[in-house]
Amino acid sequence: MHLLAKETSMFNEISVYETTQLYGKIGKYRYLQFSDHAIQGAMDMKKPSRILLEYPRAIIHLMEINNNSFNKVFMIGHGIGTIAGNYPEKLFTIAEMDNQVVELSKRYFGYPYDNVIIGDGRHTLSIQPANALDYVVLDAFTPKGTPIHLVTKDFFIMVMSKLTSQGMVILNLTGTIKNDRLINAVHTTLKETVSVVLAFALPGGDETDVRNIILIGSNRTVEFRQYDMAGFQEIELGEGHVIWDRVNT
Numbered sequence: 001m002h003l004l005a006k007e008t009s010m011f012n013e014i015s016v017y018e019t020t021q022l023y024g025k026i027g028k029y030r031y032l033q034f035s036d037h038a039i040q041g042a043m044d045m046k047k048p049s050r051i052l053l054e055y056p057r058a059i060i061h062l063m064e065i066n067n068n069s070f071n072k073v074f075m076i077g078h079g080i081g082t083i084a085g086n087y088p089e090k091l092f093t094i095a096e097m098d099n100q101v102v103e104l105s106k107r108y109f110g111y112p113y114d115n116v117i118i119g120d121g122r123h124t125l126s127i128q129p130a131n132a133l134d135y136v137v138l139d140a141f142t143p144k145g146t147p148i149h150l151v152t153k154d155f156f157i158m159v160m161s162k163l164t165s166q167g168m169v170i171l172n173l174t175g176t177i178k179n180d181r182l183i184n185a186v187h188t189t190l191k192e193t194v195s196v197v198l199a200f201a202l203p204g205g206d207e208t209d210v211r212n213i214i215l216i217g218s219n220r221t222v223e224f225r226q227y228d229m230a231g232f233q234e235i236e237l238g239e240g241h242v243i244w245d246r247v248n249t
Helices: 054-066 099-109 121-126 153-162 181-191
Strands: 002-008 013-022 025-033 039-044 072-076 091-096 116-118 133-138 163-175 196-201 211-218 233-235
Touching (some): 002 099, 013 099, 025 099, 054 133, 054 163, 072 121, 091 099, 091 121, 121 153, 133 153, 153 163, 153 181, 163 181, 181 196, 181 211
Parallel strands (some): 072 091, 072 133, 091 116, 133 163
Antiparallel strands (some): 002 013, 025 039, 163 211, 196 211, 196 233
């Protein structure tokens, strides 16, 4: 493993590494991670267009099968720009708090677009036109996890006002599939806002193992094909409390 860059911003300690082995696979890989060692994006240097991580592959499948003609997407959280970079012909707007994440994505991962707005994702989404977006994708992490102001009922109500009537919101979270107070609360809060919510996680390991959990919410039926979900399987989450903005608690 070879360290290519290490920077400390206002929000994160960010490192870029190259390695010949990633998740047990041999090759030539480059990845970006934060101080908690969680990988925020990875690239196969021999085939840069290949999407390595399971969760963006699953999100891409959900987007394509539920609306194969989607055009406008708002993302919160940039990483190395994997999902937006897969769709050069689509209109992506990305909100990212950390300018150094964006600069590293361009310098070491070749992200080519100028569609990233530096600033808080909730504020940036709030000034977007109403009923205009096909998808809102939340993939935002700090060393403490997903920012809580991005998973409140107030936030989800605002998200739905920005989506078309057929639009969907997709969240990439990290947590456990059993007895995770925050994951259950986010799931319950989203269900308070939309009529359909599905949850997915990778199988295996102990139920207390932390893993990526994908939630998708909409006011219409959500479709998916299991064999295209990159190993993610539908799960049942427990009931939790509803998360409100602090001014309402």
